[in-house]
Amino acid sequence: MTEVSIVNHEPENAAPEKWVNLEDIAEHLSLSTDTVRTWVKKGKLPVYRAGKRYKFKITEVDEWVRKGKIKE
Numbered sequence: 062m063t064e065v066s067i068v069n070h071e072p073e074n075a076a077p078e079k080w081v082n083l084e085d086i087a088e089h090l091s092l093s094t095d096t097v098r099t100w101v102k103k104g105k106l107p108v109y110r111a112g113k114r115y116k117f118k119i120t121e122v123d124e125w126v127r128k129g130k131i132k133e
Contacts, residue, residue: 078119081117106122
């Protein structure tokens with residue numbers, strides 16, 4: 062019988078990261094929702110679609126900012 066090992070990189074008590082909407086990301090980045098919407102349409106911001114809604118993970122957006130990709 063083969064033993065399978067599963068590696069989990071999250072702390073044991075960590076809750077999964079919550080998804081946030083466009084308004085939350087705009088507030089987090091201190092931008093207007095129009096600016097965030099424009100960046101999303103230009104493919105300049107990490108985003109996921111849930112039907113007609115945009116969904117974001119704050120950690121991904123923060124990493125995007127840290128890498129300097131916020132420049133237009």
